[in-house]
Amino acid sequence: MRWKGVIAFAVILVLLCGFGLFFADNMVKGALESIGGSIAGARVEIARFQMSALKLLLNIGGLQVADPDNEWQNQIEIKDVRFDMDWSALLQKKIVINEMAIDCIQRGTKRTTSGKLPVVEEKKKEKKKHDFTGEKTAIEDETAKLPIMEMLKGNQKFNADELVSADKLATPAEIKKSEDAVNARHQAAQASVNGLNISARVVQIRQQVNDLDFKEIKPAKLKQEVKKLKEIKQNVDQLKTDLTSTDRTVQADFDGLAGSLKNIDQMKEQDYLNVIGSISSIQSITKEGIARLLFGPVWLDRVNSFLYWLDLAKNYMPSGDEKPPAPPKFKGIDVEFPRINSYPGFLLKVASITTGLGNNPAELKFHGKIEGISSNPRLYGKPAFLIIKGSEPNFELQAVLDHTQSVSRDTGRVNINGMDIKGFSLAKSSALLPKQVSQGLADITVDITSQGSRVELLMNILPRNLVFAPEDVPANDLAREIANALATAPNLKIEGKITIEKGKPDFKITSTVDQIITDSFKRIIDARVEAAKQEARKKLDQIIDGPKNALMSNLTAKRGSINELLKGNNTAVDDLKKEVDAKLDKFGKLDK
Amino acid sequence: MLLLKFLKQLFQILNGEVAPRQVAGGIAFGMILGLTPTFSLHNLVVVFLICIIRVNVSAVIFSWLLFGLASWAIDPLSHQLGYLLLVRMEFLKPLWTVFYNMPLIPLTGFNNTLLLGSLVISLILFYPGLIASEKGVLAYRASVKPRLEKLRIFQVLKASWIYQWYARISNFRN
Numbered sequence: 001m002r003w004k005g006v007i008a009f010a011v012i013l014v015l016l017c018g019f020g021l022f023f024a025d026n027m028v029k030g031a032l033e034s035i036g037g038s039i040a041g042a043r044v045e046i047a048r049f050q051m052s053a054l055k056l057l058l059n060i061g062g063l064q065v066a067d068p069d070n071e072w073q074n075q076i077e078i079k080d081v082r083f084d085m086d087w088s089a090l091l092q093k094k095i096v097i098n099e100m101a102i103d104c105i106q107r108g109t110k111r112t113t114s115g116k117l118p119v120v121e122e123k124k125k126e127k128k129k130h131d132f133t134g135e136k137t138a139i140e141d142e143t144a145k146l147p148i149m150e151m152l153k154g155n156q157k158f159n160a161d162e163l164v165s166a167d168k169l170a171t172p173a174e175i176k177k178s179e180d181a182v183n184a185r186h187q188a189a190q191a192s193v194n195g196l197n198i199s200a201r202v203v204q205i206r207q208q209v210n211d212l213d214f215k216e217i218k219p220a221k222l223k224q225e226v227k228k229l230k231e232i233k234q235n236v237d238q239l240k241t242d243l244t245s246t247d248r249t250v251q252a253d254f255d256g257l258a259g260s261l262k263n264i265d266q267m268k269e270q271d272y273l274n275v276i277g278s279i280s281s282i283q284s285i286t287k288e289g290i291a292r293l294l295f296g297p298v299w300l301d302r303v304n305s306f307l308y309w310l311d312l313a314k315n316y317m318p319s320g321d322e323k324p325p326a327p328p329k330f331k332g333i334d335v336e337f338p339r340i341n342s343y344p345g346f347l348l349k350v351a352s353i354t355t356g357l358g359n360n361p362a363e364l365k366f367h368g369k370i371e372g373i374s375s376n377p378r379l380y381g382k383p384a385f386l387i388i389k390g391s392e393p394n395f396e397l398q399a400v401l402d403h404t405q406s407v408s409r410d411t412g413r414v415n416i417n418g419m420d421i422k423g424f425s426l427a428k429s430s431a432l433l434p435k436q437v438s439q440g441l442a443d444i445t446v447d448i449t450s451q452g453s454r455v456e457l458l459m460n461i462l463p464r465n466l467v468f469a470p471e472d473v474p475a476n477d478l479a480r481e482i483a484n485a486l487a488t489a490p491n492l493k494i495e496g497k498i499t500i501e502k503g504k505p506d507f508k509i510t511s512t513v514d515q516i517i518t519d520s521f522k523r524i525i526d527a528r529v530e531a532a533k534q535e536a537r538k539k540l541d542q543i544i545d546g547p548k549n550a551l552m553s554n555l556t557a558k559r560g561s562i563n564e565l566l567k568g569n570n571t572a573v574d575d576l577k578k579e580v581d582a583k584l585d586k587f588g589k590l591d592k
Numbered sequence: 593m594l595l596l597k598f599l600k601q602l603f604q605i606l607n608g609e610v611a612p613r614q615v616a617g618g619i620a621f622g623m624i625l626g627l628t629p630t631f632s633l634h635n636l637v638v639v640f641l642i643c644i645i646r647v648n649v650s651a652v653i654f655s656w657l658l659f660g661l662a663s664w665a666i667d668p669l670s671h672q673l674g675y676l677l678l679v680r681m682e683f684l685k686p687l688w689t690v691f692y693n694m695p696l697i698p699l700t701g702f703n704n705t706l707l708l709g710s711l712v713i714s715l716i717l718f719y720p721g722l723i724a725s726e727k728g729v730l731a732y733r734a735s736v737k738p739r740l741e742k743l744r745i746f747q748v749l750k751a752s753w754i755y756q757w758y759a760r761i762s763n764f765r766n
Contacts (some may be wrong), residue, residue: 093698332671332706335678337692587670
């Protein structure tokens, strides 16, 4: 036995006790800040910490939990937290809080120092989050394919020049064809009239008439001359008949052409209908699923935050049969050997929350009670229970976390009436919806059920009195129309059901916003289609009417020239016929 | 300076100024400190024993550091052994339950797989470690030390101005 050693050990022991007495407060405070930081994902700070084993009390003052999304703002700030501890349980390495009282909670208070966690702790936090990247990417892809998005990208701005291009129309080709037909017919008519050789034949017949000699005194000779005259008459009649027949054929041909030109008008109408048809076919949009695609990513983020807390609750309050995770290096697993009716390692019997009694406007106004938070709910035998009621806004939250069986079952219901949703984001980077709500209220009901690895959330949101700042509305006519419709819609409603099975989400969101977006889309598209129709009509007239009128003029001119030719020939034949008829009247009886 | 002092003491204890059993005891106790988690209540008992039993403190510190490094390697084995004792061996459960529900005993952290496993390993190795260390020190003094002293580098080091300077200061202080 070394007495020097005993003295040295006694000195070490005294030093340890002294260190504990002087620094225990700071050590526990530091541990609480570190654990709190890893849970909240942001810096947790305690301004005052007082631990008194003699008075059996533990007081925490000025608790600040920073906002993970805004390092210069607190998520919550609690003025005072008092614990009534069971110190005898500490000798058994158990933390039993008989009663906890939380007073004066404020939200969104400013910070003077950054609330960001050091990088290492930030990385740890990231690992715990659910990864919905795949689902979000799928939603983004699906959203990009919506006709409504095509329109916003400018793909559905109707270009009259492109839609009413001469290459795509049937009428210009028909006009060209008719033009060729008119020219061909004109040439054929001219050839057939010229083929009659009227002028030469008239000259020849006239010569024959002039060659007749009716001064002959010999009756036989005179008779022969009259006979020749009658033969000439027959030739003249034949000439007239040929000419009349050709005239009839030519007129019939030109009439046929004029008739076929009337089809051009019908064809032009058909071209117009085709153009309109191609415009109308891209305006179809189904309302189902728009809300899911637009609100989905935002809701997934919110659900992710909720799942984070739910996972945390399951982690710290494990149900019986869950397999313990692999221990970290140098840590091991703490195995519990409780007796019936003994306390678990951690137990918070009752926590009462009272806030909003002061005059501070930043202070949240609610009161509530939490019971039976335990590290071993199966041993404690009672589920954890939470009820919170608030006045501004008017809300009620009830939750039961039952981890006393082999499979955990958590249920919760939140009812909020007239919640101020100023600054509330509707959709993540949407080109359709306003970025956030400038003013507005909402009645919200959320039902949550979690059993084992399955989580189901039912949400019902009734927004009202919405106002959107112009700078928050995307700069396109559709978004403006939607924002206006949302602000004036009387019965807005968003209903969502999200089921998460083994971390994989499946969600359905239905909403009157679907109808509003569809209607707005239709109104905008209708206006665009109407303008496009008028533009198309104008363009079509420009392309078709000019050539068509030229064709008609050409037809008239060609027909006129043929008619003129026929008229000249007819006059010549008629004059000849009159001449022959007069001779025949005068000398026709001489042959008897 | 502290390192030099520590090395000097290490050479002193190895070179015959301290009883081999004291050195071996120090190494065995240091092994418990090194292999088990440092800030545990049972280590207070170990420190108490180190203080009252004549063991060499330098050997304790040397052994603590050495086995502290070794604990990195045997950590998974310690956890497995602790898990076997605490969870798999059902017949031990009543004993653990009694311990667990007693005051103060749970504060030792005996119900931690790593702590129990490493403590059991270090206790099993304690006696063999003690005997092996004693024999090792004796063997060193008998055969390794004379050969070392004959080594040229050893002589050069001993004759170097750093060693001379340190020895002078050390003697002056004494």
